[in-house]
Amino acid sequence: EITKEQQALMKIITDAYNRHQIPQDVAKKLLQDQYSAEENFLLLTEMATSQVQVLVEFTKNIPGFLSLDREDQIALLKGSAVEAMFLRSAQVFSRKMPSGHTEVLEERIRKSGISEEFITPMFNFYKSIGELHMVQEEQALLTTVTILTPDRPYVKDQQAVERLQETMLDVLRKLCVLQHPQEPQYFARLLGRLTELRTLSHYHTEMLVSWRMNDHKFTPLLCEIWDV
Numbered sequence: 001e002i003t004k005e006q007q008a009l010m011k012i013i014t015d016a017y018n019r020h021q022i023p024q025d026v027a028k029k030l031l032q033d034q035y036s037a038e039e040n041f042l043l044l045t046e047m048a049t050s051q052v053q054v055l056v057e058f059t060k061n062i063p064g065f066l067s068l069d070r071e072d073q074i075a076l077l078k079g080s081a082v083e084a085m086f087l088r089s090a091q092v093f094s095r096k097m098p099s100g101h102t103e104v105l106e107e108r109i110r111k112s113g114i115s116e117e118f119i120t121p122m123f124n125f126y127k128s129i130g131e132l133h134m135v136q137e138e139q140a141l142l143t144t145v146t147i148l149t150p151d152r153p154y155v156k157d158q159q160a161v162e163r164l165q166e167t168m169l170d171v172l173r174k175l176c177v178l179q180h181p182q183e184p185q186y187f188a189r190l191l192g193r194l195t196e197l198r199t200l201s202h203y204h205t206e207m208l209v210s211w212r213m214n215d216h217k218f219t220p221l222l223c224e225i226w227d228v
Ligand SMILES: CC(C)c1onc(-c2c(Cl)cccc2Cl)c1COc1ccc(-c2ccc3c(C(=O)O)csc3c2)cc1
Pocket: 021, 022, 027, 030, 041, 044, 045, 046, 047, 048, 051, 081, 082, 085, 086, 088, 089, 092, 101, 105, 109, 112, 218, 222
């Protein structure tokens, strides 16, 4: 049974998740009409940079996050940024954006210098997330659980992160039972997506290397968070 304080925790996280979104004027740039690989890469870089800023603001609203060691906060953000952005962009695809962002985002990702070997698993992931039909509370909690992964590189106090993550996992588990009573395995399926995210994160590192080799430039914020 979800307790009162778990209800409150879920509301704080879901409100923060909905409040911190890429500004519409940035998202609208996806709709402009240049479609060269260069232009697509530049637009996706702008989206990613904006999304990282949104992610940092969202993370500050996770109860307990700001009480963690300052360096561990940075390690968690650096370690989870790509996975959080896969989850966020997955929601764009499954939400079927009214303003047609879905199609143009897909088109730009497919034509931005990413090799086919990464495109296939990426869009399989997007499809598998879409099939889950997550409610927004589940999306917000799943992103929070991803950020609070204790075994990211350079995290010193893993216990402290583990305690926070377990709190969030407990709420997410109860929410899944409530939202999907006809599917007892739903929570396990969600956690399976986190494993898929780890694999995509490894592919992403190789994507960055190949972009670098073709002399693609990133923004200072992305260089900071991805050590490129
Ligand atoms: C540096 C760049 C080339 C790059 O490198 N790897 C990836 C990258 C890719 Cl290509 C796929 C997955 C993850 C990453 Cl980091 C990217 C692009 O990252 C993106 C991050 C985030 C969005 C994104 C989020 C939300 C929304 C919303 C909304 O919420 O309303 C409307 S439009 C939109 C757009 C798109 C692209």
